[in-house]
Amino acid sequence: MFxxxxxxxxxxxxxxxxxxxxxxxHNWAYPPGTSRPGQRYNHTDAxxxxxxxxxxxxxxxxxPANPGQIASSTVPAVPVVVPGVPVGEPATPGVPARxxxxxxxxxxxxxxxxxxxSGSGRPPLATPVYLRTVNGLGAVATGDAPGSTVIAGKLxxxxxxxxxxxxxxxxxxxxxxxxxxxxENAGTYFANINGWKGGSEQKREVLNxxxxxxxxxxxxxxxxxxxxxxxxxxxWTCDGSAEQQWTITR
Numbered sequence: 001m002f003x004x005x006x007x008x009x010x011x012x013x014x015x016x017x018x019x020x021x022x023x024x025x026h027n028w029a030y031p032p033g034t035s036r037p038g039q040r041y042n043h044t045d046a047x048x049x050x051x052x053x054x055x056x057x058x059x060x061x062x063x064p065a066n067p068g069q070i071a072s073s074t075v076p077a078v079p080v081v082v083p084g085v086p087v088g089e090p091a092t093p094g095v096p097a098r099x100x101x102x103x104x105x106x107x108x109x110x111x112x113x114x115x116x117x118s119g120s121g122r123p124p125l126a127t128p129v130y131l132r133t134v135n136g137l138g139a140v141a142t143g144d145a146p147g148s149t150v151i152a153g154k155l156x157x158x159x160x161x162x163x164x165x166x167x168x169x170x171x172x173x174x175x176x177x178x179x180x181x182x183x184e185n186a187g188t189y190f191a192n193i194n195g196w197k198g199g200s201e202q203k204r205e206v207l208n209x210x211x212x213x214x215x216x217x218x219x220x221x222x223x224x225x226x227x228x229x230x231x232x233x234x235x236w237t238c239d240g241s242a243e244q245q246w247t248i249t250r
Contacts, residue, residue: 121208121214122206122208123164123172123206123214123248124164124248124250125164125165125166126163126164126165127163127164127250128161128162128163128177128250129161129162129163129164129248129249129250130155130160130161130162130248130249130250131160131162131216131224131246131247131248132155132246132247132248132249133152133226133243133245133246133247134226134242134243135152135229136155137152137153137154137155137226137229137230138152138153138154138155138160139151139152139160139162139182139191139224139233139246140152140153140154140155140157140159140160141159141160141176141177141178141180141193142159143159143178144159144176144178144179144180144193146180146193146194146195147185147192147193147194148180148192148193149190149191149192149232150176150182150191150192150193150232150233151230151231151232151233152226152228152229152230152231152233153230157177158177158178159176159177159178160177161176161177162174162175162176162177162182163175163177164206167198167202167203169203170205171203171204171205172203172204172205172206173196173202173203173204174204174216175196176193178193179195180193180194180195180196181193181194181195181196181202182202182204182224183201183202184201184202184218184222184235185235186201189234189235189236190232190233190234190235191224191232191233191234191235192232200218201218203218204216204217204218204224205217205218205219209245211247212247212248212249213245213246213247213248214245214246214247214248215238215240215244215245215246216246217238217244218235220237220238221237221238222235222236222237222238223235223236223237223238223239223244224244224246225243225244226243226244227243
């Protein structure tokens with residue numbers, strides 16, 4: 001509240017803010033020392049009541065603010081300005097780049113098999129030769145009777161000599177020095193000798209590996225195979241190993 005008593009009226013003052021004005025009547029006596037001491041007169045006061053516009057701040061924790069402390073106003077968030085976009089308009093999100101298509105990996109090459117025959121070269125025909133394997137041993141028939149097994153044995157006798165003969169279609173008949181021909185026993189998958197009948201179990205492919213070394217087989221599932229000294233030779237799946245490589249010597 002603001003009251004103006006002796007200064008000529010409320011109109012001589014300027015007020016800023018929200019307020020209400022009222023009046024009140026007084027009968028005054030001039031005080032001593034004035035031009036009219038003791039003389040009374042009526043006087044009207046103008047009363048200005050200011051409206052309350054500030055509220056004490058209350059912290060978020062609920063504790064009252066210090067007396068007389070003016071509440072701090074909340075600072076508005078500062079908008080993010082996107083370059084090139086007018087204020088008040090939402091920015092259009094960028095279109096994500098289309099991921100590149102990965103290159104198709106190259107088809108891996110087929111690894112070379114050790115000792116894989118090249119198919120070139122021919123064994124000597126109509127000439128007795130030895131079929132030499134590892135450890136200085138070779139293919140040796142255990143007898144001349146049909147069904148006699150063929151083992152990895154010592155070379156030198158007629159039982160260790162073999163003669164290649166053309167059987168047509170790129171295949172060969174291999175005849176032992178004792179008379180019968182090299183044959184696959186289809187029941188046991190071992191090698192033996194039998195009289196010539198011209199069946200598939202007696203017709204061999206002879207594929208050159210290198211120099212005078214060959215793979216002797218009926219198919220890629222039936223290679224003449226050494227597996228142990230003085231044991232029967234197998235007719236087993238071809239794997240390109242040294243045990244399936246035979247060197248032809250005279």
